[in-house]
Amino acid sequence: MAVTTSQNAIPMDKLWQEPERAADDPALVIDVGGFEGPLDLLLHLARNQKVDLARISVLALAEQYLQFIESARRVRIELAADYLVMAAWLAYLKSKLLIPQQARGDDGPSGEEMAATLAFRLKRLEAMREAATRLVNRNRLGRDVFARGAPEHIPHRVQSAYDATLYDLLSAYANLRQRGAVTQVTIEKRKVWSLADARNLLTRMLGEIADWTALQHYLLPYLPPEDRITATASAFAASLELVREGRLEIRQDGAFQPIYLRKGQSSGTTNPLLQAMAGDVD
Structure with missing residues (x-):
């Protein structure tokens, strides 16, 4: 060894x-x-x-x-x-x-x-x-020393503290009721001027249109704002029908310019604006 x-x-x-x-x-x-x-x-x-x-x-x-x-x-x-x-x-x-004592080498102790x-x-x-x-020989658990028995029961009480106001309570209640309520949505029917209504209006006004008069002059002052767009479109379409029949003349000085009307001179005369529109259609 x-x-x-x-x-x-x-x-x-x-x-x-x-x-x-x-x-x-x-x-x-x-x-x-x-x-x-x-x-x-x-x-x-x-x-x-x-x-x-x-x-x-x-x-x-x-x-x-x-x-x-x-x-x-x-x-x-x-x-x-x-x-x-x-x-x-x-x-x-x-x-x-x-x-006998001999010189010890390094081969062993x-x-x-x-x-x-x-x-x-x-x-x-x-x-x-x-x-x-x-x-x-140390003290052994259960023989020399003993552990503590059942732990002491400490009552645990929870007391809540609320900081909400009456307004918060009513708002929460209203939101809860609103989520459970059935909401009925009614879409109001849109009021539209028909082509017949616009034709009847222009026919009654033919005796008053002796000279060139803007179309909006007879419509806008007597209509509420929500009806002006549909009334203008229907009146323009009805005026084209009356021009075709020769009972009305129509002109416009340029694109997006006011439209002018006057009573037709004769039933055989065709309005230049109507001829131009007919040529575009062809």
Whole structure:
């Protein structure tokens, strides 16, 4: 297993701090190579070079550690992990005595780096376990703490305020009634002068038309404004009939000029204006 370090390796004795153990926790007491006592004491003496590691049997240390694990893991499994680090450290110290020191190349991590990595992982595992224990022991909803019951009923009243005047009220009512009312539209019949009415009028006026007189002179003063257009058109058409019969003469000085009438001189005479109109028709 390759281990990558970004800084110089920190000695294991600075990384490893012996955990605090309760008074009732079982202790690993070993008897190897003339030493009999707790494993953490042996580790302390080995670090300070106050014990001869060459006389310590790693095989005996491993056997006693396995026996301790069988009895201690039922009580506290993290305690076994702590002693595992101690045993690994002792094995590492003795391996340095047995294996000749050689120049370390770049092909792998050193023993101190591997031991420091192992101690760091064990510490991180312990932190995870403690965090899980704290989460499990937190107050639980419905067991330790309880939510609020039914919410309090708060009455909700709505009060409307109107700012419309009496005129607004009557206008709205009138518009509503007007939309529902049936409206009957009556178109007034248009008053029209017929050709016979205009002919009779001109026939009665023949005795009075001795000289040239404008057609409007006999019509406009006696008719209301709304009847003047239809009366003028009908009188002009009737005058053409009387001109054709020779009873009336008609002339016009130019386009859009007034039309003048006078009594015919003889029945055989044909009015020049009538001849011109007849030529246009042909």
